[in-house]
Amino acid sequence: MFQESKRYKINRIMSDILILGIESSCDDTSASVIKNGVLLSNVTAGQAVHERYGGVVPELASRAHQQNIIPVVHEAVSEAGIDKSDLSAVAFTRGPGLLGSLMVGASFAKGFAQALDIPLIDVNHLQAHVLAHFISQGDPDEKKPAFPFLCLLVSGGNSQIILVRSYHDMKIIGQTIDDAAGEAFDKCAKVMGLPYPGGPEVDRLSQTGNPKAFKFSKPQIKEYDYSFSGLKTSFLYLLRDKVKENPAFIQENLADLCASLQDTVVDILMKKLKQAAKDLKINQVALSGGVSANSALRKTLIETGRKSGWDVYIPPFSFTTDNAAMIAMTGYFKYLNNDFCGLGEVPYARINCTL
Ligand code: KG4
Numbered sequence: 001m002f003q004e005s006k007r008y009k010i011n012r013i014m015s016d017i018l019i020l021g022i023e024s025s026c027d028d029t030s031a032s033v034i035k036n037g038v039l040l041s042n043v044t045a046g047q048a049v050h051e052r053y054g055g056v057v058p059e060l061a062s063r064a065h066q067q068n069i070i071p072v073v074h075e076a077v078s079e080a081g082i083d084k085s086d087l088s089a090v091a092f093t094r095g096p097g098l099l100g101s102l103m104v105g106a107s108f109a110k111g112f113a114q115a116l117d118i119p120l121i122d123v124n125h126l127q128a129h130v131l132a133h134f135i136s137q138g139d140p141d142e143k144k145p146a147f148p149f150l151c152l153l154v155s156g157g158n159s160q161i162i163l164v165r166s167y168h169d170m171k172i173i174g175q176t177i178d179d180a181a182g183e184a185f186d187k188c189a190k191v192m193g194l195p196y197p198g199g200p201e202v203d204r205l206s207q208t209g210n211p212k213a214f215k216f217s218k219p220q221i222k223e224y225d226y227s228f229s230g231l232k233t234s235f236l237y238l239l240r241d242k243v244k245e246n247p248a249f250i251q252e253n254l255a256d257l258c259a260s261l262q263d264t265v266v267d268i269l270m271k272k273l274k275q276a277a278k279d280l281k282i283n284q285v286a287l288s289g290g291v292s293a294n295s296a297l298r299k300t301l302i303e304t305g306r307k308s309g310w311d312v313y314i315p316p317f318s319f320t321t322d323n324a325a326m327i328a329m330t331g332y333f334k335y336l337n338n339d340f341c342g343l344g345e346v347p348y349a350r351i352n353c354t355l
Contacts, residue, residue, distance in 0.1 A: 015088070016035055016036055016086075016088075017035070017036050017088045017089075017332060017335055017336075018033060018034070018035050018040075018080075018082060018086050018087050018088050019033070019034050019087070019088060019089050019090075019091055019121075019328045019329075019331040019332045019335060020032070020033055020073070020076070020077070020084075020087050020089075020090045020091070020112070020328065021033075021034065021091045021092075021123075021324040021325065021326070021327035021328025021329070021330075021331055022069075022073065022090065022091070022092040022093065022105045022108060022109050022324055022327060023092075023093045023105065023125075023128075023322055023323060023324040023326075023327045024065045024069065024092075024093060024097075024101050024102060024104050024105030025093045025095070025096070025097025025098065025101060025102055025105075025125050025322065026056060026061065026097055026098055026101060026156070026157065026322055027046065027047040027050055027056045027061045027064070027101070028044050028045070028046055028047070028321070028322040028323070029044070029045045029047075029064070029065050029068035029069055029072050029104075029105075030042070030043065030044040030045070030072065030322065030323050030324035030325075030327075031043055031069075031072045031073040031075070031076035031077075031324045032076055032323065032324035032325040032327065032328045033076055033077060033079075033080035033082060033087075033328065034135070034325065034328040034329055034331075034332055035080075035082075036332075037134070037135075037136050037329070037332055038136045038137070038138050039135055039136065039137050039138075039325055039328075040079070040080035040081065040082070041075075041076045041077075041079035041080040042076070042318060042323055042324060042325040043072050043075045043076040043079060043324075044072070044318075044322075044323055044324070045064075045068040045071070045072050047060070047061060047064040047068075049064055050196065051195060051196055053196075054190050054196045055186065055190075055196060056098070056156075058098045058099075058100055058101070059100065061098055061100065061101045062098070062100030062101050062103070062104055065101050065104035065105065066104055069104060069105065069108050070108075073108070073112070076324070084112075084116060085116065087116060087118055088118060088119075088335065089113070089118050089119040089120070089121050089331060089335050089340070090109045090112050090113040090116075090118065090119075090120055090121070090331075091109075091120075091121040091122075091123050091327050091328055091330065091331025091332075091334070091335075092105050092106050092108075092109035092120070092121070092122065092123060092327065093105055093106075093123055093125050093128070093327055093347075094106060094122040094123060094124065094125075094341075094345060094347050094348060095124070095125065095347050095348035095349060095350070096124075096125060096126070096157075096348060096349055096350050096351050097125055097157070097347070097349065098349070099347060099349045102347035102348075102349070103347055106122075106345075106346070106347050110343050114343065119335070119340040120340060120341055120342070120343065120345075121330075121331040121334045121335060121339065121340055121341060122341040122345050123327045123330045123331055123334070124330075125322075125327075126153060126158065126160065126162070126172075126351065127170060127330055128326040128327050128329070128330040129151075129153050129155070129158075129288040129289055129320075129326060130151045130153065130162055130164055130170060130286070130288060131167060131326060131329050131330045131333060132288060132315055132319040132320065132323070132325070132326035132329065133145055133151075133286050133288070133313055133315055133319075134167070134329055134333075135315070135319055135325050135326065135329045143311075143313065144313070145164070145284045145286050145311070145313045146284055146311075147164060147165055147166055147284075148163060148164060148165045148280075148282060148284070149164050149282060149284030149285065149286055149313075150162070150163060150164070150273065150276055150277055150280070150282050150284070150285050150286070151164055151285075151286045151287070151288055152269065152273050152285070152286070152287050152288070152292075152301075153288045153289045154180070154181045154182065154269060154287070154288075154289040154290075154291035154292060154297070155180060155181075155182050155288075155289030155290040155291055155321075155322075156180060156182035156183055156186065156197065156199075156290055156291075157180050157182070157183070158175075158176075158180050158289060159175060159176040159180045159181045159182075159226045159228070159269070160172050160174065160175040160176075161173050161174040161175070161224050161272060161273060161276050163276075163280065163282075164286075167333040168333065168334075168337060168339075172351070173223075173224050173276060173280075174223060174224025174225050174226065174272055174276065175225060175226065175351075176225070176226040176227060176228060177221065177225055177226070177227050178227050178228060178229040179227075179228040179229050179232060180228070181226070181228060181265055181268075181269060181291050182197070182199055182289070182290055182291045183228065184228035184231055184232055184261075184265055185197075185198050185199035185202050185261070185262075185265065185291070185294075186198040186199060187232050188202070188231075188232060188235045188236075188261050189201055189202050191235070191236055191239055192239070192250050192254065192257060192258075193250065197290075199290070199291060199293075199294065200293065201258075202258045202261060202262055203258075203262065203293070203294050203295055203296070205254055205255050205258040205259075206255065206258040206259040206261075206262045206295075206296065207255075207295075208255045208259075209254075209255030209256040209257070209258050209259025209260070210255075210256045210259055210260070211259040211260055211262065211263035211296075212260065212263070213253070213256035213257075213259065213260050214238060214253075214256065214257060214260040214261075215260070216231050216234045216235055216238070216260065216261065216264045217230045217231060217233075217234040218230075218231070218264065218267065218268055219231070219268065224272045224275065224276045225272075226268065226269070226272060228265070228268070231261075231264055231265070231268070235261060239257075262294065262296050263296065265294075265297075266294070266296045266297050266300050269297065270297075270300055270301070270304060273285065274304060274308070277308065277310065283308070283309055283310045283311060284310070284311050284313070285301070285305060285310045285311070285312050285313070286312075286313040286314075286315075287301060287312070287313070287314045287315075287320070288315070288320055289320060289321075290320060290321040290322070292314060292315075292317075292320040293317050293320065293321070298314060301314070302314075
């Protein structure tokens with residue numbers, strides 16, 4: 001009986017639509033309230049516990065979600081200035097992500113929705129990253145992408161080019177066949193002895209480095225797909241050989257190594273994006289995911305957009321990294337579509353579904 005999604009009588013003319021979004025796919029526990037598509041709150045608790053391991057430890061992430069979820073939801077509801085009984089539905093990240101982490105958010109969302117007797121909405125994390133571009137903060141001058149558009153989604157776990165035809169119709173036209181772009185930054189940073197997550201550190205150190213100081217291998221992959229494992233290996237081999245000759249090589253060349261790594265990642269990402277925009281004749285291009293904070297990627301995207309006649313959309317950083325506002329926003333669009341789920345839906349770890 002729990003497989004069935006309950007039929008709710010939704011009276012949209014009479015009432016505001018208030019969606020609670022819950023995100024717990026990796027190492028951020030986040031909750032947000034959105035009212036009629038406008039953000040009221042977005043509260044995120046990070047997990048410092050992973051720093052000493054140089055990456056996210058799944059078991060520790062699940063435990064930290066358990067500790068954080070109730071206070072985070074409580075804060076999101078009170079910051080929104082509402083009572084939980086005002087909520088219209090609960091949206092949660094169903095996947096892809098770390099299974100143990102997803103289960104915490106999914107179980108909480110199920111219990112909460114059932115206790116309030118309101119609909120439950122399952123959200124695909126990647127679709128939510130794309131729809132983050134539509135989160136409104138109430139400013140009438142906010143610019144939103146027009147359909148169809150291309151979204152470059154780059155984070156610690158994802159590197160995709162997504163063709164977005166509508167809120168509910170999206171297709172992954174290219175994706176990494178191995179590591180994600182953020183993972184490449186983080187893993188290369190780790191071998192240079194930089195703290196986790198390495199992406200922001202590489203970006204910061206690159207500011208004074210020469211991006212053409214070192215050359216790393218670039219992938220030859222079909223169509224719009226990506227690969228970053230070759231870059232990681234070529235980076236590792238360069239360090240290994242140079243450190244043999246000079247043990248202080250990394251310290252003496254840190255800025256140049258970071259700048260060259262960053263330049264290579266940006267070049268790989270932009271090449272496929274430019275090709276896709278050209279082939280599909282699309283001039284609306286959006287950026288999503290944690291790596292969109294990267295200064296060189298932003299600069300190159302804006303410059304390329306100017307040269308190619310694209311309209312470029314880069315949302316505020318709080319909406320590009322993992323956050324529940326994008327889950328609530330996607331939940332809002334699904335609510336308008338009467339697209340609810342049953343209590344029997346289970347999280348999925350991999351991208352095994354259409355967006
Ligand atoms: O979307 P996100 O918060 O969550 C995951 O998918 O894990 O993305 C995190 C990723 C990490 O790999 C981090 O190193 C990277 O985004 N990142 C950056 C920058 N800021 C965050 N990478 C390069 N430059 C940055 N400024």
